[in-house]
Amino acid sequence: MSDSSDQLYPMRHSLAHIMATAIRRLHEGTKFGVGPVVENGFYYDVLLPEGQLGEEDLAAIEGEMRHIITDNQPFERFELPVDQAIEWAQQNGQPFKVELLNDLKRSGTTVAKDLNADELGTIAAGDAAVENVSFYRNGEFEDLCRGPHVESTGKVGAFKLLRVSGAYWRGNEKNQQMQRVYGVAFASQEELDKYLAMLEEAKARDHRKLGQELDLFVVSDLVGSGLPLFTPRGTVLRDELANFSNSLRQAAGFQKVWTPHITKKDLYEASGHWAKFGDELFLVKSQETSDEFVMKPMNCPHHTRIYAAQPRSYRDLPLRYLETTTDYRDEKTGELGGLSRVRALTQDDSHVFCRQDQIEAEIDKLLSAADELYKTVGMDLRVRLSYRDDSDAYLGDQGLWQSAQEQLKNAVIKNSLNYFEQDGEAAFYGPKIDFMATDAIGREHQVATVQLDFVQPERFGLRYVAEDGSEQQPVMIHCALLGSIERFLSVYIEHTAGKFPVWVAPEQIRLLTVNQEEATLAFAEKVRAEAYKLGLRLTVDTMNESVGKKIRAAEIAKVPYAIVIGGKEIETEQVSPRVRKDLVEQEGERTLSVGEFLQTVADEAKSRATKTSL
């Protein structure tokens, strides 16, 4: 999100040009697309005259860039009338620039509807009047560009090219695919190193890596891609998180419901989802009847059926349904990855059916539930108010949209949440509040969502009888606090680096026996039985290995508490738990009775503490 007032902007912008200069030196006849500044760096979209760039080409490009930087070529600005600029682009064999310039000439902007905001400022070459178009020249390279640039190629700070990938021209998949070469850049080498270290840290906490190391989930080619299987440990995480999310809403008056995982496609034809998402639904054919089923991709249409099963009075509202359940979406294969994008996703889904005058109070409850959940997991929240834009991709009356968007905003302001507003991010049936959570290494992820919906009540003909006896249409509020549990887990595993607080830790306590003598095993068993009564997850390592090795194994498994059990413990009935470092606030020896220890851990789990109270 750099803007041109940012001092890094000209630097990164110039690096994009230097990179283009280098690529053109190495590959005569390269066609250039756009070369904007993005978060942490820059890229340029290019099309080589023949062949493709691979990662191994990056070093050569970087080398050439360093030559250009050493040459310290000044950046010179000059202007051309737009028609001459188009001629320039044609003569230089730059069809993409020709297209941009033609747009510029026609509409005063090169911004296509499908270009994102980051690209917006960087390719718009001229001023609104569009008589003259500005160019920059460095050495032998000239490029259409609004600037600003640094003075000369020597003043660009520290950079590194990271990767090359495919990207569609102007972000439209119907267009030709170009190659996007990415680099990161900072004012100093230290900052660059810091950023690269952060990337390393992110790699070290990658949930796919930790998922395997900590034995949380597995994938199988026989089951299919995008269909992770959860181990006993991973299932504890899922259950604990889902239970927490559910309990927060049950406290706010939500009731659990259950719906089947397949349904006739008629349900989605009625809801409007078939028309919009039909090709992403899994089809299931009955061999007994002519019924065509689909795997449910969402739960709201089902919940409307429960609502509609009886006549409802204004007195019944709000009705609040809660269901943590798995939905199935046939995502394009290239979009699948780890747990963040799967084909079987579990939503902690809920729907409120309420009167218009109850919207704000209901949203208020959901916002405070979300707030508590994210406080507990230790992530900062900010919310995005996602509104519609002027396109026709949305269903429902314009006036209703207007009113809905205002009510969402009111509730957000009332909760004094940190928010921003964005057009074009709404669901097709209504505006929404999206929650963005910041993780331990500063990355922001979209998590929870609260969505208003005037469309489905209309489509399903939902009604209630008002005080005056008239029939009214209820409003639906969709809400998932975690979003998809799989996706949330991908974020949460990386946020915690696998060091889960006691309440979610798959294994809370591990006993390590010093030997395999009968008395030792009996004592361990006694502790295990007591822990079980307190609802604690405790395991016993009785392996015939050295204590050192067993400690190491417990450390690697990131178990919060490890306790060595031997003659000393048996005799005194006291234990000296070894506490995982991140849980400790004060260093020190801790020795206490078994009962006291277990009770303390049980209390920590119950209160969802993130530090030990030992």
Place this chain on the structure above:
RNA sequence: GCCACCUUAGCUCAGCUGGCUAGAGCAUCAGUUUUGUAAACUGAGGGUCAUCGGUUCGAAUCCGAUAGGUGGCUCCA
């Protein structure tokens, strides 16, 4: 779906420009050891080098297709 890259034992990885029976560490199993706060010792098992096809006297190595993965693009109820 598109582009680039990747796929060698359960895991992490060696294996050079094609050439002995494809190796190591960890993990697993067996034996010895009965262990006190981050790795005891010895041995064994474990591979159709992702799959299928091609080039070659000869393929883990080169070429093609397929599957899976990674990073992006597009999409995201």
